[in-house]
Amino acid sequence: MAGGAGFIGSHIVDRLLKNDMEVTVLDNLYTGLLENIENCRGKREFRFVQGDVRDFDLVKSIVKNVDAVFKRARSLGYAPKFTLERGMRELVEWYSKRVS
Numbered sequence: 157m158a159g160g161a162g163f164i165g166s167h168i169v170d171r172l173l174k175n176d177m178e179v180t181v182l183d184n185l186y187t188g189l190l191e192n193i194e195n196c197r198g199k200r201e202f203r204f205v206q207g208d209v210r211d212f213d214l215v216k217s218i219v220k221n222v223d224a225v226f227k228r229a230r231s232l233g234y235a236p237k238f239t240l241e242r243g244m245r246e247l248v249e250w251y252s253k254r255v256s
């Protein structure tokens with residue numbers, strides 16, 4: 157869950173954990189808060205990675221064994237939005253090639 161420490165992302169994380177899923181949150185805490193995911197910390201199924209979704213190598217290492225990627229990282233302004241979306245598109249393309 158990219159942006160999992162944010163308002164919407166943290167609620168999705170709660171729901172996924174309630175459904176017995178393993179969740180990794182990637183968040184740079186730009187606007188997100190650790191207190192939003194405080195209730196998840198310590199759970200075996202939960203992992204928090206502080207980092208940026210535009211860090212392609214980091215994202216690639218995190219998604220190695222995942223079934224789904226959610227993006228709730230808020231993009232602020234035109235340039236960051238473009239970069240974020242391009243980064244996620246490249247990631248999805250990389251992942252699609254890997255699983256096909």
Ligand SMILES: NC(=O)c1ccc[n+]([C@@H]2O[C@H](COP(=O)([O-])OP(=O)(O)OC[C@H]3O[C@@H](n4cnc5c(N)ncnc54)[C@H](O)[C@@H]3O)[C@@H](O)[C@H]2O)c1
Nearest residue numbers: 159161162163164165183184185186187188208209229230
């Ligand atoms: N809150 C709403 O009512 C609402 C409604 C409709 C759509 N949205 C959209 O949903 C998304 C999330 O909204 P929100 O209210 O949860 O925002 P938020 O700011 O609470 O959450 C965004 C999260 O993304 C993280 N983040 C930002 N840039 C990042 C990056 N480069 N790498 C990693 N993490 C990064 C932030 O630290 C934060 O935790 C936004 O795109 C927003 O436009 C929100």
